Amino acid sequence: MEWLLSFPHMDDERLRALKKVIDGAFRHFTSTYGDAFEAFFQPLQVFLNQSERFMTTTPWPVIIVLVALIAWFASRSGRIVLGCVFTLMAIGYLDMWTDTMKTLSMIFVCTVISIVIGLPTGIAMARSNRLRNLISPVLDVMQTLPSFVYLIPVVMLLGIGKVAGLIAVVVYALPPMIRLTNLGIRHVDAEMLECADAFGSSSWQKLKNVQLPLALPSIMAGINQTIMMALAMVVIASMIGVEGLGQPVLKAISNQYFTLGMFNGLAIVGIAVIFDRVSQAYGRRLQKHLERVHGH
Incomplete structure (x- = not known):
């Protein structure tokens, strides 16, 4: 036996x-x-430092006005703009402004990198079934592998610090951007592509003038998911030296500071809600605009 x-x-x-x-x-x-x-990876360090310096040294009224303008441009909704302003004011009033700005700079850099890598990769996957079959298992591993596992080689290669944390966040947050770009381009109506061919459009013109505009709602959903997943990694990234809202949460867990953990956790939730509402509203506006264009 x-x-x-x-x-x-x-x-x-x-x-x-x-x-x-x-x-x-x-x-x-x-x-x-x-x-x-x-x-x-030195340029990443410079980019992240510059972004963090801008967010932390710019006066808070300027940051709030910038966020309000971006929210209004994206949503055209006074309710969403007021929600963004109220959330940021509450974060500042509870003395979490600097940590929040550091977290925002990290999320901004992570999102830019994810778009730069994810958009062309998704386009390439949409154009080649063989490449899609090759990349899809890699994306599955990136999404399912516990974050602590891939932190080990990253920290061994780059040491503890911002860049190691940034790479770990990008690895975790990149797959939705690639998947939804691929999905959006593949689901572009075949009749629209046939019309483009009939007008003698080149492959680049079809991509620029037909496929990307029609896939924009799906691409925006990918950016939204990338931001949400990056925010989910904030606390874990703080374990390898990334400053921001994650470190107070980690300190609260270690020392049983209930209010510190709750306040910073709620600040992360507030930032997530701002990003989610603004990006979703922009995606809906794009969708309505495209429907109007197709209706005509």
Whole structure:
């Protein structure tokens, strides 16, 4: 009966030897190429520092006016604008302004990187079934692999700090952008593409003038999901040195500071609601605009 209870496994000595070889190889890789990786990601460090400096040094009334203008441009809804202003005022009143600005700068940089990587990747996947079949399993792994697991190689390569945290957040938040871009372009009406072909449009013209505009609602949904997933990683990223609202939450967990954890957690929720409402309202406006254009 013992062989039924104990699953057949590799000999302990061999297993230890295998783990030792893999660990040794990775340490050798990090010691050899670690500096090269740091140099490669240096522009990200500069971009993140500049973004954080702008958000933290700009006077708070200017930031609130900017957010209100962006919310109005995206939604044309006074209710959403008032909600954004009220949320930011409450965050500032409860003395969480600086941490919130650091978190916003991280989310902004993460979203920009996700768009720069995700948009062309999604377009390429929409044009090639073979590439889609190749990339889809990678995206599945990125979404299902526990974040703590891929934090290990990132920290070993780049050390504890903002860049390591940023890369971890991007890895977690990128898949929705790629998937929804691919989906949006694939679902563009075939008749519209036939019309473009009939007018002699090139492949680039079809993409720029037909496919991307019609796929914009889906792409906006991808950006929305990317932002939400990036915010979900704020607390985990704080464990490897990313400053912002995540660090007080982590401190509250370690020291049982209930109010500190709740206030900062609610600030994260408030930021998430702002991003969600504004991006969804913009997506709905785009959808209505496209429907009007097609109606004519």
